[in-house]
Amino acid sequence: MDYSGSAGFRQRKLPAKVRTRGPMHNVGDPSHLFEDTSGNMEAPMSGHGYEGTAGFGLTRQGILSDPMMSNLAMAYGSSLASQGKNIVDKNIDRFIPVSRLKYYFAVDTVYVGKKLGLLVFPYMHQNWEVRYQQDTPVAPRVEVNAPDLYIPAMAFITYLLVAGFALGTQSRFSPEMLGMQASTALIWLVIEVLAILLSLYLVTVNTDLTTIDLVAFAGYKYVGMITGVVSGLIFGRTGYYVALGWCCISIVVFMIRTLRLKILSEAAAEGVLVRGTRNQLRMYLTMAIAAVQPFFMYWLTFHLVR
Incomplete structure (x- = not known):
């Protein structure tokens, strides 16, 4: 037998055994199933990518620190804000006439005092235009004489x-009773x-009366109510009927x-025959609007005084 050949064979196989035993000697340990490569990733992060990020940050700070660029950014932002405000105002005016509502709330203390006096004592007032x-x-x-929404x-x-x-x-x-009172008055x-x-x-009828004008005129009866x-709370039922009766007559005269x-303002532009027939209808309509006010005033208040 040639032991030298066997020895040579063993010599050739020995390095292979060493190579196979190296990585496999801890196969049963779960912590060595995956190799930790976090240390190898630190090198690229400390290379060109990190330098690029730092460079970008420095460039951005340089742009923001430039007075010209800052002024341009502020001007662009203000123009966008003004355009957005105009768009919002136009869309709101489609549904709620904000500019028109400002007119109806342009009041002061002197006007409020005179208007309240006119609603309660309209008999001595001469000029209603x-x-x-x-x-x-x-x-x-x-x-x-102008209608308002404040009162x-x-x-x-x-x-x-x-x-x-x-x-x-x-x-x-009770809150339910008060809510029912508010909803009833608003619905009517x-x-x-x-x-x-x-x-x-x-x-x-061709008139310049708007819906807001009608809401204002219909809301004046709450003063008498x-x-x-x-x-009624101070003087009882008798005081309630006396005060409400006076206010009902006053609101009828006022309306x-x-x-x-308002309703007869366009009558002068019509013919004689048309003017006569339509004037009667307009007068009946005016009387009906004025006459219905006392019924609402009594209906919404009679149950509050006992």
Whole structure:
């Protein structure tokens, strides 16, 4: 036998065994199933990629620190903000006439005092026409005959507060009752305005009355309602009927003298025959609008005084 060949064979196989045992001596250990390569990834991160990021940050800071670029950015931002504001204002004006609503809230303390006096004592007032300036009516604060929304809005809120107080004195107050009172008054107001608009359309009246004007005129009756309820709380049922009756007569006179000019404003441009027939319808419509106010005033207040 040639042992030298066997020895040579063993010598040749020995390095192979060493190579195979090296990586496989800890196969049973789960921690060595995957090789940790986090150390090898640190080198690329510390190379060109990191330098590029740092360079980008320095470049961005340099741009922001440039006064010209900062001014351009501020000018561009302000122009975008103004364009966005204009777009929002145009879209809002499509549904809610904000510019027109500003006119109805252009009031002051003197106007409010005069208007309240006119609503309660309209008998001595002579001139009921609204002054115009360049084809537009003047603001309510300088024209007591102009309609406004401030008094109707505040009167509606005050009416709810007085109604809640009256219900509390009768041990009948509850949030549900107050909410029902508010919803009932608001629903009747909407029905009244819609009925007036439909009547004007059926009678074919060409008038400058707008929906906001009708809401303002229909909301003036809350002043008399508040007066009647407060008088009833102080003087009882007798005081309620006396004060409410006075306010009902006052609101009828106020509505007739105010709406008569509004509804009959286009009558002069029509023929004699057409003018005569339509004037009668317009007068009947004006009387009906004025006459329905006391019914609403009594219906919304009689249960508050006992």
